Amino acid sequence: MNKFQLLYGRLLGDVGTVFYLSVMIIAVFVTVAALYPADVERVANQVLDYTANKMGWMYLLATSGFVIFILFLGLSKFGNIRLGPDDEPPEFSFKSWLAMIFSGGMGVGLVFWGVAEPMMHFNEPPLGIAEPRSVDAAQTGMRYAFFHWGLHQWANFALVGLAIAYIRFRHNARGLISETFRPMLGSRVDSGWGVAIDTLAVVSTIFGVATTLGLGALQINSGIARFEGIEYGTSTQMLIIAGLGVLFTLSAMTPLKHGIRYLSNLNMILAIALFTYVILFGPTAFIFQEFTQTMGEYLGNIVQMSLVTTPYSSEHWVEQWTMFYWAWGLSWAPFVGSFIARISRGRTIREFVLGVMVVPVGLSMLWFAAFGGSAIYMELYEAAGIADAVAREVPAGLYTTLEQLPWGTYAGLLAITLVSVFVITSADSATFVLGMFTSKGVLNPTRFVRVLWGMLQLSMAVVLLLSGGLEGLRTVSIVAAFPFMLLMVLMAFALHRDLTQEFWQREEKERVIRQRIENLLLRESEREAERAAAEEVHPSAPDTVLGPDEPPRTGLGEHSEAPDADASPKAN
Numbered sequence: 001m002n003k004f005q006l007l008y009g010r011l012l013g014d015v016g017t018v019f020y021l022s023v024m025i026i027a028v029f030v031t032v033a034a035l036y037p038a039d040v041e042r043v044a045n046q047v048l049d050y051t052a053n054k055m056g057w058m059y060l061l062a063t064s065g066f067v068i069f070i071l072f073l074g075l076s077k078f079g080n081i082r083l084g085p086d087d088e089p090p091e092f093s094f095k096s097w098l099a100m101i102f103s104g105g106m107g108v109g110l111v112f113w114g115v116a117e118p119m120m121h122f123n124e125p126p127l128g129i130a131e132p133r134s135v136d137a138a139q140t141g142m143r144y145a146f147f148h149w150g151l152h153q154w155a156n157f158a159l160v161g162l163a164i165a166y167i168r169f170r171h172n173a174r175g176l177i178s179e180t181f182r183p184m185l186g187s188r189v190d191s192g193w194g195v196a197i198d199t200l201a202v203v204s205t206i207f208g209v210a211t212t213l214g215l216g217a218l219q220i221n222s223g224i225a226r227f228e229g230i231e232y233g234t235s236t237q238m239l240i241i242a243g244l245g246v247l248f249t250l251s252a253m254t255p256l257k258h259g260i261r262y263l264s265n266l267n268m269i270l271a272i273a274l275f276t277y278v279i280l281f282g283p284t285a286f287i288f289q290e291f292t293q294t295m296g297e298y299l300g301n302i303v304q305m306s307l308v309t310t311p312y313s314s315e316h317w318v319e320q321w322t323m324f325y326w327a328w329g330l331s332w333a334p335f336v337g338s339f340i341a342r343i344s345r346g347r348t349i350r351e352f353v354l355g356v357m358v359v360p361v362g363l364s365m366l367w368f369a370a371f372g373g374s375a376i377y378m379e380l381y382e383a384a385g386i387a388d389a390v391a392r393e394v395p396a397g398l399y400t401t402l403e404q405l406p407w408g409t410y411a412g413l414l415a416i417t418l419v420s421v422f423v424i425t426s427a428d429s430a431t432f433v434l435g436m437f438t439s440k441g442v443l444n445p446t447r448f449v450r451v452l453w454g455m456l457q458l459s460m461a462v463v464l465l466l467s468g469g470l471e472g473l474r475t476v477s478i479v480a481a482f483p484f485m486l487l488m489v490l491m492a493f494a495l496h497r498d499l500t501q502e503f504w505q506r507e508e509k510e511r512v513i514r515q516r517i518e519n520l521l522l523r524e525s526e527r528e529a530e531r532a533a534a535e536e537v538h539p540s541a542p543d544t545v546l547g548p549d550e551p552p553r554t555g556l557g558e559h560s561e562a563p564d565a566d567a568s569p570k571a572n
Contacts, residue, residue, distance in 0.1 A: 010446070011446060011448040011449075012439075012446060012448065012449055013439050013442065013445060013446040013449060014439055014440050014442065015438055015439050015440070015449065016438075016439075016440055017195050018195055018198040018199050018202065018437065018438050018440075019438035019439070019449075021195065021199050022199050022202040022203060022206075022437075022438055023438075023452075023456070025199070025203055026203065026206055026456050026459075026460065027456070029460075029463075030456070030459045030460055030463050033463035033464070033466070033467055034462075034463050034466070037463065037466045037467040038467075040463075040467050041467045041475070044467070044475045044476055044479055045475055047479045048319075048475045048478055048479055051478065051479060051482055052316075052319040052323060052478070055482065056309060056318070056319060056323055057309050058482075058485065059322075059323050059326045059327060059330075059482075059485065060306060060307055060308075060309065060322070060323075060326070061307075062485050062488070062489055063152045063155065063156065063306075063326045063329070063330075064152065064306045064307065065489075065492070066152075066155040066156060066158075066159050066488070066492065067151045067152055067155040069155075069159070069492050069496075070155050070158045070159055070162070070353055070357060071151075071353065071357065073162070073349055073353060073496075073499070074349060074350050074352070074353025074354065074357070075350075075353075077503065078349055078499045078503065079348060079349050079350030079353070080348055080349070080350065081166075081170070081348065081349050081499065081502065081503075082170075082346065082347070082348050082349075083162075083165040083166060083169045083170060083341075083344055083345060083346065083347050083348070083349070083352065084169040084170065084345050084346050088345070088346045089346050090344075090345070090346035090347050090351075091343065091344075091345045091346055092343055094355075096264070096265065097343060097344070097347075097355060098355060098359055098360075099264045099265050099267065099268040100264040100339075100340075100343050101340055101343075101355060101356060101359075101360060107267060107271070107422035107425070107426065108212050108215055108216045108219075108419060108422045108423055108426055109149075109212065109215065109328075110149070110364060110367050110368075111219060111398065111415065111418060111419050111422065112215045112216070112218070112219045112395060112398075112419075113145070113149075114367055114368055114370075114371035114372060114398065115371050115372055115375045115386070115390070115397035115398045115400075115401050116390055116394050116395065116397045116398070117141070117144075117145045117148070117368075117372070118138070118141040118142050118145050118368065118372035118373075118375060118376060119141070119372070119375055119376075119379070119386055119387050119390040119397050120141070120390060120394070121137065121140060121141025121142075121144055121145070122137050122138050122141045122376065122379065122387055123137075123387050123390065123391055125137040125140055125141065126140055126141070126144050126317055126321070127308070127310065127315060127317050127318075128315075133379075133387060135380065138376045138379075138380060139293070139294070139297070141372075141376075142290060142294045142368065142369075142372055142373065142376070143294055143297045143298055143301065143305075144305070144321070145368045145372055146294050146295070146297075146298040146365050146368060147298055147301075147302065147305045147306075147322075148321065148322065148325040149325075149361075149364040149365070149368060150298060150302075150361050150364070150365065151302075151357060151361055152306065152325075152326065152329070153325060153326075153329045153361075153364075154329075154356060154357050154360055154361055155357065156326075156329040156330050156332070156333040156337075156488070157329070157332070157333055157336040157337050157340060157356060158337070158340075158352070158353060158356040158357050159333070159337065159488060159491065159492060159495075160177070160180075160333040160334060160336075160337025160338065160341075160488065160491070161336070161337035161338070161339075161340035161341045161344065161352070161356060162337075162341070162349065162352055162353075162356075162495065163180040163337075163341075163491050163492075163494070163495045164176075164177070164179075164180060164337060164338055164341035165340075165341035165342075165344045165345070165347075165352065166180075166349075166495065166498065166499070167179045167180055167182070167498070168341060168441075169345045169346075170502075173441075174440060174441030175338065175341065175342065175436055175441040175443065176194070176198055176436075176437060176440070176441040177197055177198055177201040177334055177338075177437070177487075177491075178193070178194035178195075178197040178198045179194075179441070180491050180494055180495065181193075181194075181197060181490065181491065181494050182494075183494045183495075183497045183498040183501070184490065184493065184494045184497065197487060198437055198438075200483055200484055200487065201334040201437060201484065201487075202334075202434060202437050202438060203480065204330070204331045204333075204334055204480055204481060204483075204484040205331070205332070205334045205335040205430065205433065205434060205437070206434070206456065206457060206460055207331050207460065207476055207480035207481075208328060208330075208331030208332040208333075208334075208335060208480075208481070209332070209335055209426065209427065209430040209457050210457055210460035210461040210464055211328060211331070211461075211464065211476070212332070212423070212426055213241060213244070213423060213426075213427060213457060213458065213461035214237075214461045214464055214465050216244070216419055216420075216422065216423035216426075217237040217240045217241050217244070217423075217461065217465070218237065218394070218395050219395040219398070219416075219419045220240050220416055220419055220420060220423075221233075221236050221237050221240055221395070222393060222395035222396050222398075222399065223395075223398075223399055223412055223413075223415060223416040223419075224236070224240075224416065226396065226399050226412065227399075227409065227412060227413065227416075232393060234465060234466065237465055238462055238465075241458055241461055241462060242458070244420065244423050244424060244427070244458075245427075245454065245455070245458045247420075247424050248423070248424040248425075248427040248428045248431070248454060249451055249454055251263060251424055251425075251428040253447050253451075263421060263424060263425040263428065264425055266421055267418070267421050267422055267425055270414065270417060270418040270421060271418060273414065274411065274414050274415060274418060275366070275367065275370055277405070277411055277414075278370045278371060278374055278402075278405070278411075279370055281405045281406050282370065282374040282377075282405060283373070283374060283377040283378075286373060286374075286377045287369050287370050287373045287374060287377075288369070290369050290373035290376070290377075291365065291366060291369035291373070294365075294369065295365065298365075305322075308322070319478075323478055324478055326481075327478035327479075327480075327481035327482070327485075328478075328481070330481035330484055330485045330488065331480055331481040331484065333484070333488065334433070334437070334484065335429070335430050335433045335434070338433040338436065338437070339429045339430075339432065339433050340356060342432075342433075342436075342443065371398065371401065374401055374404075374405075375397060375400075375401045378401065378404050382404070384400065384401070384404050385400065386400045386401055398412075398415055399412045399415070402415065427454060427457060427458075428454075430453070430454075430457060431450040431451070431453045431454045431457070432445070432450060434450075434453040434457075435449040435450045435453060438453075464476055
């Protein structure tokens with residue numbers, strides 16, 4: 001029995017209720033979805049309709065509020081607070097840090113949607129505000145692509161990441177979602193409230209990462225089918241997921257500073273290579289003109305685009321696109337936020353906001369300008385057939401675009417490799433974070449726990465693809481993200497309260513120190529005054545030192561003579 005317990009402890013480490021409850025919930029869902037995929041899809045669509053019709057406005061308001069809140073923290077007096085001791089340097093270099101953020105963030109999504117989203121909007125313009133396949137439709141599609149991959153998307157990650165990094169490295173607390181609520185809930189975080197919060201975070205993360213794995217499998221399958229003649233279908237996608245599972249399991253067996261770090265750097269090298277290729281051999285001038293104009297339109301229309309709900313029509317575009325993206329980002333927030341928090345030790349809040357909100361957003365927009373802009377140019381001016389390819393098979397747009405460029409076949413193979421490495425990195429990062437969540441916040445969960453969560457992620461991706469493909473991935477993401485969105489609103493209040501408390505304590509400490517210094521200086525000045533007073537010569541004191549035989553002077557003047565002591569007064 002003792003040997004079994006020892007082996008059990010080595011495999012799982014210090015897991016608790018959150019681990020067992022989360023595994024049970026995921027296992028039950030995977031089993032039911034595998035046995036009754038049509039029923040699961042039907043129920044999910046019903047829940048989606050209710051959520052979108054009754055509470056869709058909450059997604060828009062909450063996500064927009066997160067953008068304002070995070071930018072406020074970065075630009076305010078809180079920006080100088082360091083995520084760790086005041087004198088601690090960052091754990092990773094700035095380049096490696098940005099590479100891991102970008103790879104652990106939305107790398108797969110950028111490759112999948114870089115051409116697909118602008119061309120889908122080109123075919124069916126958002127909210128019917130332009131003619132299909134027109135210049136206006138092209139520009140509107142680019143503007144909404146910038147919007148969906150801009151500040152709102154990354155604000156979700158930044159909020160969770162900043163909250164966890166602050167409590168983990170500033171207060172030396174456990175790296176759990178529930179710990180971010182301690183300023184509001186106090187000791188109740190250690191009871192059932194904390195278990196419920198962490199379990200919800202784990203379930204939300206599983207759904208979000210499974211969606212990304214599914215998109216990656218679709219993109220890889222489309223590329224392989226194009227270049228190798230393999231069928232584009234569910235069975236092939238299952239094999240691809242299995243192969244990727246083996247690869248990221250091997251990566252999960254290595255330490256964070258080696259596996260994920262090296263994969264992230266490889267991601268950046270491949271992404272830069274593919275991006276540079278498109279910039280050099282594509283319509284370069286058009287790409288940068290498109291980037292500049294769309295950036296201006298995005299910033300000029302961001303408020304209006306953020307709050308569109310179409311209450312006077314039965315239009316489902318907002319539900320299918322904006323709500324899906326926000327929900328996808330919300331469901332990814334526990335995973336990406338926790339991973340970013342783990343690698344951000346030693347950064348200031350201002351550096352964190354810059355690295356998570358500004359730099360990735362700029363890179364995402366450049367990516368869409370390069371790939372989506374090239375596809376639009378080729379479709380409008382060269383009749384490349386990209387719009388038709390996307391209409392038939394969404395992931396095919398990327399490869400059709402690359403085929404229009406020199407050595408397009410090799411570029412397509414590079415794109416397949418990039419997606420594969422992105423998927424492996426994302427899945428590996430997710431296993432790390434899920435292991436941390438379910439192992440009471442330890443920074444290095446056991447390998448067995450990480451591999452177990454990897455297998456559950458793959459299983460979830462498989463059943464979601466079986467339950468509706470791309471539409472099924474969208475539906476489940478929106479439904480699963482709603483409860484965690486409510487938690488994130490409370491998390492923002494808790495983080496602001498905690499930061500305000502620290503800043504107040506810092507100001508109080510500085511005030512006490514200043515007062516003590518002033519008191520010390522005052523006492524020193526008093527002592528100096530006393531010394532000066534003691535050394536000061538009184539006006540009636542002799543101004544020279546007398547010799548032993550010299551009679552004392554009276555102070556009547558230098559040449560006055562002292563009266564004779566024995567002489568009597570003269571008579572009148």
